[in-house]
């Protein structure tokens with residue numbers, strides 16, 4: 396092995412419940428990917444190269460220098476992989492919104508395994524399944540037992556599953572931000588562990604639109620108005636998530652006359668993204684009458700959970716909707732309560 | 735099996751200038767109210783972030799009370815109207831998540847209204863008692879089959895490793 400190869404770092408990129416967009420954004424760093432290849436050997440990345448779990452299992456603990464892990468944890472297999480990558484990596488980075496806060500797959504937490512299976516394997520228009528076949532976690536065949544990953548009721552974020560060192564926000568993280576993070580890693584200039592690698596301000600702070608503290612009588616859907624291009628979209632009645640959302644994208648959406656939907660996740664210090672957004676939107680309502688307030692909210696925001704927690708339901712204080720029958724509502728659930 | 739009687743755990747965010755004093759008054763005037771409320775004093779109902787309420791529910795509270803000065807009487811002018819609007823947002827969202835509306839209540843009570851506050855507490859406790867325990871963390875648990883599957887993978891892979899090693 397040459398000198399250079401010996402000093403090269405090892406990089407892994409893994410995906411769980413995700414869409415693959417984060418990998419595309421990584422490739423979006425363009426020719427700089429060659430610099431990445433110079434600094435790192437990519438030892439495991441099923442999205443773009445063949446690789447075997449077995450090979451990762453054979454590595455020493457901590458052998459991988461950096462693992463970019465995107466995706467939430469929805470199945471037993473993903474949980475296993477999260478634990479494996481944690482064990483084998485010195486630095487584990489929750490890469491993108493899915494790993495950090497559950498993202499769109501986390502909205503599945505408004506449902507549970509049964510209802511999701513019913514939709515996917517029964518109700519969809521293209522499905523013909525008269526025998527009501529469902530995936531089984533174990534199937535006995537002549538040759539032995541066959542296993543499929545077990546599907547959880549609740550999608551977990553990466554840090555609800557294993558300890559995470561850093562977070563890279565965004566759905567997906569913008570390519571230049573990914574490159575900055577990689578540069579910081581290579582230069583050994585990472586922030587203290589546990590930090591989000593990113594800005595500490597909001598999308599609003601980077602948005603050039605003018606704000607006049609104007610209040611509104613109604614929230615409007617995007618198809619109901621053609622907003623002007625200068626004033627704040629929220630003050631024109633559109634639900635813009637800029638006030639709660641971490642900067643980093645350069646306010647891309649308001650720049651093209653479209654409200655921010657919050658893909659960069661909660662700003663620094665925000666514990667519950669939806670709560671922050673609720674407060675921000677509440678403050679622009681022009682009414683002091685409880686009934687009128689309710690009417691403005693109900694008419695203007697028909698899907699509150701999907702609006703306030705589009706990307707962050709799984710990471711919110713409540714994490715999911717109430718289950719009809721809480722499967723785990725047993726002794727250990729009670730133990731987690733405050734006394 | 736002996737069913738333990740359900741005692742609702744309620745967290746109360748009470749404004750320093752009015753309802754917190756009302757609770758004090760209720761105490762010193764020996765006005766009876768249900769003992770289920772853990773009171774957290776805040777400087778104004780406008781200080782109550784929806785996040786506080788959600789966190790309380792997630793950590794095991796069965797219900798939450800937010801109490802402030804009557805509309806128009808807030809020490810910080812408009813802040814209780816802010817609380818009112820946030821409360822509307824919060825309730826709208828909680829409905830979407832399946833949390834019964836009566837578990838989270840907004841109450842106005844001046845410093846002189848010990849009786850009114852005591853009644854509101856009793857009402858909230860009675861409402862929550864009827865709804866039953868919330869046990870929010872129970873919603874996050876997977877059943878035994880799912881956890882077993884995870885153990886199975888770990889076990890299988892370890893065995894395979896031992897064979898190849």
Ligand code: SF4
Nearest residue numbers: 413414416492493566
């Ligand atoms: S964060 Fe967005 S782009 Fe990345 S995997 Fe998830 S859904 Fe896809």
Ligand code: SF4
Nearest residue numbers: 599602627628635637
């Ligand atoms: S609310 Fe939206 S449009 Fe208004 S300043 Fe913030 S990001 Fe820009």
Ligand code: SF4
Nearest residue numbers: 644648655656658659
């Ligand atoms: S403006 Fe909002 S939704 Fe659009 S890219 Fe930026 S953070 Fe994401």
Ligand code: FES
Nearest residue numbers: 778802803808809
């Ligand atoms: S000071 Fe009591 S509600 Fe504002």
